[in-house]
Amino acid sequence: MMFAAAAVAALALPSVALANKANDTLVYASDSEPENISPYHNNLREGVIIAHLVWDTLIYRNPKTGEYEPELATSWKWIDPVTLELKLRQGVTFQDGSPFTADDVVFTFNYVLTPEAKVVTKQNVEWMAGTDKIDDYTVRVRLKGPFPAALEYLSGPTPIYPAAYFKKVGLDGFSKAPIGTGPYRITAVENGKGVMMEKYKGYFKGSPLGDPAIGKIQFRVIPDGETRMAELMTGGVDWIWRVPKDQAEQLKTVPNLTVLSAETMRVGFLQFDSAGRTAADTPMKNEKVRQAIAYAIDRQAMVKNLVGEGARVMHSACFIDQTGCTDDGVPRYDYNPEKAKKLLAEAGYPNGFETDLYAYREREYAEAVIGYLRAVGIRANLRFLKYAAMREAARAGKVPLQYQTWGSFSVNDASAFTGVWFKENEDDMSRDPKVRALLEKADTTTDTAARKDLYKEALSTIAQKAYLLPLFSYPSNYAFTSDLAFTAQPDELPRFYAARWK
DSSP states (O other), rough: OOOHHHHHHHHHHHEEEEEEEHEEEEEEEEOOOHHHHGGGOOOHHHHHHHHHHHHHSSSOTTTTOEEEEESEEEEEEEEEEEEEEEEEEESOOOTTBBBOOOOHHHHHHTTTTTOOOOOOOOOGGTEEEEEEEETTTEEEEESSSSSSSSSHHSSSSSOOOHHHHHHHHHHHHHHHHHOHHHEEEEEEEETTTTEEEEEOOOOTTOOTTTOOOOOOEEEEOOOOOOHHHHHHTTTTEEEEEEOHHHHHHHHHTTTTTTEEEEEEEEEEEEEEOTTTTTOOTOOGOOHHHHHHHHHHHHHHHIIIIOOOOOOOOOOSSHHHBOOOOOOOOOOOOOHHHHHHHHHHHHHHOTTTTEEEEESSHHHHHHHHHHHHHHHHEEEEEEEEEEEEEHHHHHHOOSSEEEEEEOGGOOOBBBGGGGHHHSSTTTOOOSSHHHHHHHHHHHOOOOOOOHHHHHHHHHHHHHHHHTTTEEEEEEEEEEETTTTEEEEOTTTOOGGGOOOOEE
Protein backbone atom coordinates (compact mmCIF):
# COMPACT_ATOMS: atom_id res chain seq x y z
CA MET A 1 0.00 0.00 0.00
CA MET A 2 2.80 2.42 0.92
CA PHE A 3 4.70 1.74 -2.28
CA ALA A 4 1.61 2.45 -4.37
CA ALA A 5 0.94 5.67 -2.50
CA ALA A 6 4.54 6.72 -2.95
CA ALA A 7 4.41 6.14 -6.68
CA VAL A 8 1.22 8.18 -7.07
CA ALA A 9 2.47 10.98 -4.82
CA ALA A 10 5.71 11.17 -6.78
CA LEU A 11 3.78 12.33 -9.85
CA ALA A 12 2.78 15.48 -8.01
CA LEU A 13 6.19 16.15 -6.51
CA PRO A 14 7.90 18.17 -9.29
CA SER A 15 5.26 20.88 -9.65
CA VAL A 16 4.78 21.45 -5.91
CA ALA A 17 8.45 21.16 -5.02
CA LEU A 18 9.34 23.54 -7.81
CA ALA A 19 6.86 25.99 -6.29
CA ASN A 20 8.98 26.05 -3.13
CA LYS A 21 12.05 26.44 -5.30
CA ALA A 22 10.38 29.18 -7.33
CA ASN A 23 9.50 31.01 -4.10
CA ASP A 24 13.07 30.42 -2.90
CA THR A 25 11.72 28.92 0.34
CA LEU A 26 13.26 25.79 1.83
CA VAL A 27 10.64 24.07 3.99
CA TYR A 28 11.94 21.52 6.48
CA ALA A 29 9.99 19.57 9.07
CA SER A 30 10.62 17.71 12.31
CA ASP A 31 8.55 16.08 15.02
CA SER A 32 9.45 18.39 17.90
CA GLU A 33 9.79 22.08 18.65
CA PRO A 34 11.94 23.83 21.26
CA GLU A 35 10.02 25.14 24.25
CA ASN A 36 11.81 28.46 23.84
CA ILE A 37 13.45 29.80 20.69
CA SER A 38 16.25 31.35 22.78
CA PRO A 39 19.27 29.03 22.34
CA TYR A 40 20.29 29.11 25.99
CA HIS A 41 16.77 28.21 27.06
CA ASN A 42 16.20 24.96 25.22
CA ASN A 43 18.33 21.90 24.59
CA LEU A 44 16.30 20.23 21.89
CA ARG A 45 18.08 19.53 18.60
CA GLU A 46 15.52 21.58 16.66
CA GLY A 47 16.54 24.58 18.75
CA VAL A 48 20.23 23.94 18.07
CA ILE A 49 19.56 23.98 14.31
CA ILE A 50 17.74 27.30 14.48
CA ALA A 51 20.46 28.74 16.72
CA HIS A 52 23.11 28.09 14.07
CA LEU A 53 20.99 29.80 11.44
CA VAL A 54 20.12 32.92 13.43
CA TRP A 55 23.04 33.50 15.82
CA ASP A 56 26.79 33.54 15.37
CA THR A 57 29.43 32.37 17.83
CA LEU A 58 32.84 33.88 18.50
CA ILE A 59 34.69 30.96 16.91
CA TYR A 60 33.84 28.61 14.05
CA ARG A 61 34.90 24.97 13.88
CA ASN A 62 35.29 23.89 10.28
CA PRO A 63 33.40 20.58 9.98
CA LYS A 64 35.69 19.40 7.17
CA THR A 65 39.06 20.11 8.81
CA GLY A 66 38.19 20.32 12.50
CA GLU A 67 40.18 23.56 12.65
CA TYR A 68 39.00 26.62 14.59
CA GLU A 69 38.47 29.70 12.44
CA PRO A 70 37.46 33.33 13.12
CA GLU A 71 33.76 34.14 13.23
CA LEU A 72 32.64 37.01 15.49
CA ALA A 73 36.16 36.96 16.92
CA THR A 74 39.00 37.57 14.48
CA SER A 75 41.75 36.24 16.75
CA TRP A 76 42.34 34.90 20.25
CA LYS A 77 45.21 34.17 22.60
CA TRP A 78 45.71 32.78 26.07
CA ILE A 79 46.92 35.43 28.50
CA ASP A 80 47.39 32.71 31.12
CA PRO A 81 45.87 29.22 31.62
CA VAL A 82 42.57 30.71 32.79
CA THR A 83 42.26 33.90 30.73
CA LEU A 84 41.42 33.97 27.03
CA GLU A 85 41.57 37.28 25.16
CA LEU A 86 39.58 37.66 21.94
CA LYS A 87 39.67 40.42 19.35
CA LEU A 88 36.20 41.02 17.89
CA ARG A 89 35.17 41.60 14.30
CA GLN A 90 34.26 45.19 13.48
CA GLY A 91 31.46 46.20 11.13
CA VAL A 92 29.07 43.41 12.19
CA THR A 93 25.45 44.33 12.88
CA PHE A 94 22.57 42.56 14.55
CA GLN A 95 19.47 41.95 12.49
CA ASP A 96 17.89 45.18 13.78
CA GLY A 97 20.83 47.16 12.43
CA SER A 98 22.49 47.79 15.81
CA PRO A 99 26.29 47.31 15.94
CA PHE A 100 27.91 44.26 17.48
CA THR A 101 30.52 45.20 20.10
CA ALA A 102 32.27 43.89 23.20
CA ASP A 103 29.27 45.00 25.27
CA ASP A 104 27.18 42.25 23.67
CA VAL A 105 29.72 39.52 24.42
CA VAL A 106 30.21 40.68 28.00
CA PHE A 107 26.47 40.91 28.61
CA THR A 108 25.70 37.51 27.07
CA PHE A 109 28.36 35.53 28.90
CA ASN A 110 27.83 37.23 32.25
CA TYR A 111 24.04 36.99 31.96
CA VAL A 112 24.01 33.24 31.28
CA LEU A 113 26.07 32.65 34.43
CA THR A 114 23.41 34.21 36.66
CA PRO A 115 20.70 32.13 38.37
CA GLU A 116 18.10 34.50 36.89
CA ALA A 117 19.02 33.40 33.37
CA LYS A 118 17.82 29.84 34.08
CA VAL A 119 20.02 28.36 31.37
CA VAL A 120 18.76 24.88 30.51
CA THR A 121 22.15 23.20 29.95
CA LYS A 122 24.45 24.84 32.48
CA GLN A 123 27.36 22.60 31.53
CA ASN A 124 27.73 24.69 28.36
CA VAL A 125 28.62 27.87 30.27
CA GLU A 126 29.63 26.99 33.82
CA TRP A 127 33.29 26.61 32.87
CA MET A 128 33.40 30.41 32.62
CA ALA A 129 33.90 32.63 35.67
CA GLY A 130 33.04 35.85 33.85
CA THR A 131 33.87 38.09 30.89
CA ASP A 132 35.45 41.55 30.91
CA LYS A 133 35.51 44.34 28.35
CA ILE A 134 39.00 45.60 27.50
CA ASP A 135 37.83 47.99 24.77
CA ASP A 136 34.95 48.12 22.26
CA TYR A 137 36.36 45.20 20.29
CA THR A 138 38.39 43.24 22.83
CA VAL A 139 37.14 40.95 25.60
CA ARG A 140 38.69 38.60 28.08
CA VAL A 141 36.92 35.43 29.14
CA ARG A 142 37.93 34.31 32.63
CA LEU A 143 37.74 30.57 33.34
CA LYS A 144 37.02 28.91 36.67
CA GLY A 145 40.03 26.70 36.03
CA PRO A 146 41.98 25.32 33.07
CA PHE A 147 39.50 23.97 30.54
CA PRO A 148 41.02 22.40 27.42
CA ALA A 149 37.67 22.35 25.61
CA ALA A 150 37.13 26.13 25.87
CA LEU A 151 37.53 26.83 22.15
CA GLU A 152 35.21 23.95 21.31
CA TYR A 153 32.46 25.44 23.47
CA LEU A 154 33.02 28.92 22.10
CA SER A 155 32.45 27.49 18.63
CA GLY A 156 29.20 25.77 19.56
CA PRO A 157 26.57 26.33 22.26
CA THR A 158 27.58 29.93 23.14
CA PRO A 159 25.85 32.33 20.71
CA ILE A 160 26.00 36.08 21.27
CA TYR A 161 22.89 38.12 22.11
CA PRO A 162 22.27 41.85 21.50
CA ALA A 163 22.69 43.40 24.95
CA ALA A 164 20.57 46.53 24.55
CA TYR A 165 17.67 44.74 22.86
CA PHE A 166 17.61 41.82 25.29
CA LYS A 167 17.64 44.16 28.29
CA LYS A 168 14.75 46.08 26.75
CA VAL A 169 12.43 43.16 25.90
CA GLY A 170 13.54 40.51 28.42
CA LEU A 171 13.57 36.77 27.82
CA ASP A 172 9.85 36.57 27.08
CA GLY A 173 10.01 39.29 24.46
CA PHE A 174 13.22 37.89 23.02
CA SER A 175 11.68 34.43 22.57
CA LYS A 176 8.83 35.95 20.54
CA ALA A 177 10.96 38.29 18.42
CA PRO A 178 14.60 37.13 18.64
CA ILE A 179 17.54 38.92 17.06
CA GLY A 180 21.02 37.65 16.25
CA THR A 181 23.88 38.38 13.87
CA GLY A 182 23.51 35.15 11.88
CA PRO A 183 22.83 34.52 8.19
CA TYR A 184 19.06 34.25 8.70
CA ARG A 185 16.67 36.35 10.73
CA ILE A 186 13.44 35.10 12.28
CA THR A 187 10.31 36.75 10.92
CA ALA A 188 7.67 34.72 12.77
CA VAL A 189 7.43 32.26 15.66
CA GLU A 190 4.20 30.27 15.93
CA ASN A 191 3.92 27.90 18.87
CA GLY A 192 2.98 24.43 17.74
CA LYS A 193 3.47 25.29 14.08
CA GLY A 194 7.02 26.43 13.47
CA VAL A 195 9.36 29.28 12.61
CA MET A 196 9.77 31.49 9.54
CA MET A 197 13.20 32.84 8.60
CA GLU A 198 14.62 34.92 5.78
CA LYS A 199 18.13 35.69 4.64
CA TYR A 200 19.69 38.59 6.57
CA LYS A 201 20.81 40.99 3.86
CA GLY A 202 23.19 42.75 6.23
CA TYR A 203 25.12 39.58 7.10
CA PHE A 204 28.81 40.34 7.37
CA LYS A 205 31.17 39.65 4.49
CA GLY A 206 33.88 37.11 5.12
CA SER A 207 31.86 34.89 7.45
CA PRO A 208 33.12 31.29 7.47
CA LEU A 209 29.48 30.30 6.99
CA GLY A 210 29.50 31.99 3.60
CA ASP A 211 26.74 33.88 1.86
CA PRO A 212 23.52 31.78 2.03
CA ALA A 213 22.08 30.81 -1.33
CA ILE A 214 18.46 30.25 -0.28
CA GLY A 215 16.33 33.29 0.47
CA LYS A 216 13.81 31.92 2.98
CA ILE A 217 13.64 28.98 5.35
CA GLN A 218 10.52 27.63 7.04
CA PHE A 219 10.61 25.15 9.91
CA ARG A 220 7.37 23.21 10.31
CA VAL A 221 6.39 21.11 13.31
CA ILE A 222 4.75 17.88 12.09
CA PRO A 223 4.60 15.35 14.96
CA ASP A 224 3.42 12.36 12.91
CA GLY A 225 6.08 10.58 10.88
CA GLU A 226 3.77 9.33 8.14
CA THR A 227 2.37 12.83 7.70
CA ARG A 228 5.89 14.22 7.33
CA MET A 229 6.67 11.62 4.69
CA ALA A 230 3.43 12.34 2.82
CA GLU A 231 4.19 16.07 2.87
CA LEU A 232 7.63 15.38 1.43
CA MET A 233 6.25 13.20 -1.35
CA THR A 234 3.60 15.75 -2.31
CA GLY A 235 6.04 18.65 -2.20
CA GLY A 236 4.67 20.51 0.82
CA VAL A 237 8.00 19.90 2.56
CA ASP A 238 11.46 19.83 0.98
CA TRP A 239 13.47 18.11 3.74
CA ILE A 240 12.79 15.70 6.61
CA TRP A 241 14.97 13.58 8.88
CA ARG A 242 14.76 10.83 11.50
CA VAL A 243 13.07 8.75 8.85
CA PRO A 244 12.58 5.19 10.18
CA LYS A 245 14.60 2.48 8.50
CA ASP A 246 11.66 0.90 6.62
CA GLN A 247 10.33 4.24 5.39
CA ALA A 248 13.79 5.29 4.25
CA GLU A 249 13.97 2.16 2.09
CA GLN A 250 10.58 3.00 0.58
CA LEU A 251 11.54 6.59 -0.14
CA LYS A 252 14.63 5.42 -2.06
CA THR A 253 12.25 4.11 -4.73
CA VAL A 254 10.48 7.45 -5.17
CA PRO A 255 11.59 9.55 -8.15
CA ASN A 256 12.80 13.08 -7.47
CA LEU A 257 13.77 12.31 -3.86
CA THR A 258 17.21 11.81 -2.33
CA VAL A 259 17.81 9.68 0.78
CA LEU A 260 21.03 9.94 2.82
CA SER A 261 22.05 7.85 5.82
CA ALA A 262 24.85 8.93 8.14
CA GLU A 263 25.95 8.31 11.73
CA THR A 264 25.58 11.22 14.13
CA MET A 265 27.04 12.11 17.53
CA ARG A 266 23.67 11.40 19.16
CA VAL A 267 23.54 8.47 21.57
CA GLY A 268 20.43 6.78 22.91
CA PHE A 269 20.63 5.49 26.48
CA LEU A 270 18.71 4.38 29.54
CA GLN A 271 19.08 6.42 32.70
CA PHE A 272 18.14 5.03 36.11
CA ASP A 273 16.99 6.62 39.35
CA SER A 274 20.09 5.28 41.08
CA ALA A 275 19.87 7.95 43.78
CA GLY A 276 16.39 6.79 44.83
CA ARG A 277 14.65 10.11 44.37
CA THR A 278 11.36 8.59 43.16
CA ALA A 279 11.03 6.39 46.25
CA ALA A 280 13.26 5.15 49.03
CA ASP A 281 12.57 1.54 48.03
CA THR A 282 12.72 1.91 44.26
CA PRO A 283 14.35 -1.12 42.62
CA MET A 284 16.51 1.27 40.57
CA LYS A 285 18.65 1.97 43.66
CA ASN A 286 19.86 -1.62 43.51
CA GLU A 287 23.01 -2.02 41.41
CA LYS A 288 22.11 -5.59 40.50
CA VAL A 289 18.73 -4.48 39.16
CA ARG A 290 20.38 -1.92 36.93
CA GLN A 291 22.90 -4.48 35.73
CA ALA A 292 20.06 -6.94 35.08
CA ILE A 293 18.34 -4.41 32.86
CA ALA A 294 21.60 -3.89 30.99
CA TYR A 295 21.94 -7.62 30.32
CA ALA A 296 18.25 -7.91 29.36
CA ILE A 297 18.45 -5.69 26.27
CA ASP A 298 19.74 -6.95 22.95
CA ARG A 299 21.26 -3.72 21.70
CA GLN A 300 22.85 -5.32 18.64
CA ALA A 301 19.45 -6.66 17.55
CA MET A 302 17.93 -3.20 18.01
CA VAL A 303 20.64 -1.72 15.79
CA LYS A 304 20.13 -4.38 13.12
CA ASN A 305 16.34 -4.50 13.09
CA LEU A 306 15.23 -1.04 14.18
CA VAL A 307 17.91 1.61 14.09
CA GLY A 308 19.63 0.68 10.86
CA GLU A 309 22.77 1.35 8.88
CA GLY A 310 25.29 3.73 10.43
CA ALA A 311 24.49 2.96 14.07
CA ARG A 312 26.95 1.39 16.52
CA VAL A 313 26.40 -0.16 19.93
CA MET A 314 27.88 2.16 22.55
CA HIS A 315 29.54 1.01 25.79
CA SER A 316 30.56 4.29 27.46
CA ALA A 317 28.55 7.28 28.61
CA CYS A 318 29.72 9.48 25.73
CA PHE A 319 29.99 9.36 21.94
CA ILE A 320 33.02 7.21 21.23
CA ASP A 321 34.68 9.67 18.81
CA GLN A 322 34.53 12.62 21.22
CA THR A 323 37.81 13.86 22.67
CA GLY A 324 38.28 12.18 26.04
CA CYS A 325 35.80 9.38 25.40
CA THR A 326 37.01 5.80 25.55
CA ASP A 327 35.51 2.34 25.96
CA ASP A 328 38.88 0.66 26.43
CA GLY A 329 38.58 -1.48 29.56
CA VAL A 330 35.08 -0.19 30.32
CA PRO A 331 32.73 -2.98 31.55
CA ARG A 332 30.34 -4.23 28.87
CA TYR A 333 26.91 -5.84 29.01
CA ASP A 334 26.34 -8.41 26.30
CA TYR A 335 22.79 -9.66 25.82
CA ASN A 336 22.17 -12.36 28.43
CA PRO A 337 18.56 -12.65 29.66
CA GLU A 338 19.36 -15.63 31.91
CA LYS A 339 22.01 -13.62 33.71
CA ALA A 340 19.51 -10.77 33.98
CA LYS A 341 16.98 -13.05 35.70
CA LYS A 342 19.66 -14.38 38.04
CA LEU A 343 20.68 -10.84 39.06
CA LEU A 344 17.04 -9.88 39.64
CA ALA A 345 16.61 -12.88 41.94
CA GLU A 346 19.80 -11.98 43.83
CA ALA A 347 18.48 -8.43 44.20
CA GLY A 348 15.27 -9.75 45.81
CA TYR A 349 13.02 -9.59 42.74
CA PRO A 350 12.70 -13.22 41.54
CA ASN A 351 9.32 -12.40 39.99
CA GLY A 352 10.40 -9.05 38.63
CA PHE A 353 8.58 -5.79 39.40
CA GLU A 354 6.55 -3.03 37.80
CA THR A 355 7.93 0.34 36.81
CA ASP A 356 7.41 3.26 34.45
CA LEU A 357 9.64 3.93 31.44
CA TYR A 358 9.63 7.53 30.25
CA ALA A 359 10.46 8.43 26.65
CA TYR A 360 9.98 11.33 24.25
CA ARG A 361 10.98 10.14 20.76
CA GLU A 362 11.28 6.96 18.68
CA ARG A 363 8.39 5.31 20.44
CA GLU A 364 9.24 2.04 18.69
CA TYR A 365 12.68 1.99 20.37
CA ALA A 366 11.14 2.46 23.80
CA GLU A 367 8.59 -0.27 23.06
CA ALA A 368 11.41 -2.63 22.07
CA VAL A 369 13.11 -1.95 25.42
CA ILE A 370 9.81 -2.69 27.17
CA GLY A 371 9.60 -6.01 25.33
CA TYR A 372 13.07 -7.03 26.47
CA LEU A 373 12.29 -6.06 30.06
CA ARG A 374 9.06 -8.05 30.10
CA ALA A 375 10.98 -11.11 28.92
CA VAL A 376 12.93 -11.11 32.20
CA GLY A 377 9.93 -10.25 34.39
CA ILE A 378 10.08 -6.44 34.56
CA ARG A 379 6.69 -4.97 33.65
CA ALA A 380 7.40 -1.48 32.29
CA ASN A 381 4.64 0.98 31.48
CA LEU A 382 5.44 3.52 28.78
CA ARG A 383 5.05 7.20 29.68
CA PHE A 384 5.51 9.01 26.37
CA LEU A 385 5.83 12.77 26.83
CA LYS A 386 7.11 15.85 25.09
CA TYR A 387 10.80 16.38 25.79
CA ALA A 388 10.45 19.40 28.08
CA ALA A 389 7.83 17.61 30.19
CA MET A 390 9.99 14.49 30.52
CA ARG A 391 13.06 16.55 31.40
CA GLU A 392 11.23 18.48 34.10
CA ALA A 393 9.73 15.30 35.56
CA ALA A 394 13.20 13.76 35.76
CA ARG A 395 14.65 16.87 37.36
CA ALA A 396 11.83 16.79 39.91
CA GLY A 397 12.77 13.22 40.90
CA LYS A 398 9.62 11.61 39.44
CA VAL A 399 11.22 9.34 36.82
CA PRO A 400 12.48 5.86 37.79
CA LEU A 401 13.73 4.95 34.31
CA GLN A 402 13.96 6.96 31.12
CA TYR A 403 14.89 6.43 27.51
CA GLN A 404 16.94 9.52 26.73
CA THR A 405 19.07 10.69 23.82
CA TRP A 406 21.82 13.30 23.72
CA GLY A 407 23.62 14.94 20.82
CA SER A 408 26.09 16.93 22.95
CA PHE A 409 25.11 20.21 21.27
CA SER A 410 27.45 18.98 18.50
CA VAL A 411 30.41 19.66 20.84
CA ASN A 412 33.21 17.23 20.03
CA ASP A 413 34.34 16.72 23.62
CA ALA A 414 33.26 14.14 26.20
CA SER A 415 32.53 16.87 28.73
CA ALA A 416 29.52 17.84 26.60
CA PHE A 417 28.04 14.40 27.21
CA THR A 418 29.30 12.83 30.42
CA GLY A 419 29.49 16.06 32.39
CA VAL A 420 25.85 16.88 31.64
CA TRP A 421 24.60 13.69 33.31
CA PHE A 422 27.16 13.06 36.07
CA LYS A 423 28.23 16.23 37.86
CA GLU A 424 25.59 16.07 40.60
CA ASN A 425 23.52 18.64 38.74
CA GLU A 426 19.79 18.64 38.03
CA ASP A 427 20.10 16.07 35.24
CA ASP A 428 22.24 13.66 37.29
CA MET A 429 20.10 10.74 38.48
CA SER A 430 22.93 8.92 40.27
CA ARG A 431 24.61 11.71 42.29
CA ASP A 432 27.92 9.88 42.81
CA PRO A 433 30.50 12.30 44.29
CA LYS A 434 33.40 10.09 43.18
CA VAL A 435 32.32 10.28 39.54
CA ARG A 436 31.79 14.00 39.80
CA ALA A 437 35.28 14.52 41.25
CA LEU A 438 36.87 12.47 38.48
CA LEU A 439 35.04 14.41 35.77
CA GLU A 440 35.82 17.80 37.26
CA LYS A 441 39.49 16.87 37.40
CA ALA A 442 39.38 15.45 33.86
CA ASP A 443 37.76 18.56 32.44
CA THR A 444 40.39 20.86 33.93
CA THR A 445 43.42 18.73 33.08
CA THR A 446 45.41 19.94 30.11
CA ASP A 447 47.57 16.79 29.88
CA THR A 448 45.84 14.72 27.19
CA ALA A 449 46.99 11.31 28.48
CA ALA A 450 46.08 12.14 32.08
CA ARG A 451 42.69 13.42 30.97
CA LYS A 452 41.96 10.20 29.10
CA ASP A 453 42.94 8.13 32.14
CA LEU A 454 40.59 10.13 34.35
CA TYR A 455 37.77 9.72 31.89
CA LYS A 456 38.48 6.01 31.66
CA GLU A 457 38.15 5.67 35.42
CA ALA A 458 34.94 7.72 35.52
CA LEU A 459 33.39 5.88 32.57
CA SER A 460 34.36 2.51 34.06
CA THR A 461 32.70 3.40 37.36
CA ILE A 462 29.54 4.55 35.55
CA ALA A 463 29.41 1.29 33.59
CA GLN A 464 30.26 -0.97 36.54
CA LYS A 465 27.51 0.52 38.66
CA ALA A 466 25.19 0.73 35.63
CA TYR A 467 24.19 4.30 36.36
CA LEU A 468 23.52 4.76 32.66
CA LEU A 469 23.23 2.18 29.91
CA PRO A 470 24.42 3.44 26.51
CA LEU A 471 22.43 1.79 23.74
CA PHE A 472 23.66 2.94 20.35
CA SER A 473 24.70 5.90 18.27
CA TYR A 474 22.01 7.33 16.07
CA PRO A 475 22.23 7.31 12.32
CA SER A 476 20.08 9.93 10.69
CA ASN A 477 18.10 9.13 7.60
CA TYR A 478 17.59 12.36 5.68
CA ALA A 479 15.10 12.56 2.82
CA PHE A 480 14.75 15.61 0.61
CA THR A 481 13.78 16.80 -2.83
CA SER A 482 16.42 16.15 -5.45
CA ASP A 483 16.19 19.84 -6.36
CA LEU A 484 18.08 20.57 -3.13
CA ALA A 485 21.85 20.29 -2.78
CA PHE A 486 22.38 19.24 0.85
CA THR A 487 25.32 17.61 2.64
CA ALA A 488 24.97 15.78 5.96
CA GLN A 489 27.56 16.09 8.73
CA PRO A 490 28.19 13.69 11.64
CA ASP A 491 27.51 16.40 14.25
CA GLU A 492 23.76 16.15 13.48
CA LEU A 493 23.66 19.79 12.45
CA PRO A 494 21.99 20.35 9.07
CA ARG A 495 23.66 23.47 7.70
CA PHE A 496 20.86 24.94 5.64
CA TYR A 497 22.87 28.13 5.16
CA ALA A 498 25.20 26.01 2.99
CA ALA A 499 22.38 24.37 0.99
CA ARG A 500 21.28 25.58 -2.43
CA TRP A 501 18.79 24.84 -5.17
CA LYS A 502 20.08 22.86 -8.14
